[in-house]
Amino acid sequence: MSDIIKSHPESLGEIVIAPQVVETIVAIAAAKVEGVYALRNKRFADRIGKKADGRGVYVQQTDDKIIVDIYVYLTYGVSVPNVAMEMQRVVKDNVRDMSDIVIDDVNIHVSGIIPEKTPKPDFKELFDEDFLDAD
Numbered sequence: 718m719s720d721i722i723k724s725h726p727e728s729l730g731e732i733v734i735a736p737q738v739v740e741t742i743v744a745i746a747a748a749k750v751e752g753v754y755a756l757r758n759k760r761f762a763d764r765i766g767k768k769a770d771g772r773g774v775y776v777q778q779t780d781d782k783i784i785v786d787i788y789v790y791l792t793y794g795v796s797v798p799n800v801a802m803e804m805q806r807v808v809k810d811n812v813r814d815m816s817d818i819v820i821d822d823v824n825i826h827v828s829g830i831i832p833e834k835t836p837k838p839d840f841k842e843l844f845d846e847d848f849l850d851a852d
Contacts, residue, residue, distance in 0.1 A: 739776050739783075739785075739818065743808050743811075745811075747789065750807055751795075752791055753790075753792070754790040756773025756774065756788065773789065775788075783819070783820050785823045785824065786824045787824070789826070789827060793830050793833050804825055
């Protein structure tokens with residue numbers, strides 16, 4: 718996948734943002750939505766890879782359109798449509814606020830519902846150990 722390029726007429730040049738950056742913003746925003754239990758990898762290769770930054774999040778850029786697919790497990794008892802719409806809103810807002818990139822479509826794929834008695838994973842377990850460090 719190629720880099721996401723953002724150009725402004727008043728700027729001094731192009732701003733190039735790696736798709737992994739957008740995936741990471743999306744993953745963190747989606748994981749923080751109430752009712753989301755965890756993100757889920759779609760492909761087997763993603764599960765065995767060392768980098769887990771944007772797992773469960775896939776960004777596609779075609780021409781001038783950016784599409785995000787998010788695969789999630791939800792907590793039992795939540796309204797699936799409400800959680801999905803909240804995820805779409807939060808993801809679009811966070812990506813726009815942090816990178817000035819407008820996401821055209823946010824597709825939510827609910828992979829399963831997790832029973833109430835299953836403990837929710839710690840937020841830090843969703844990413845690599847050094848990912849959340851402020852270095």
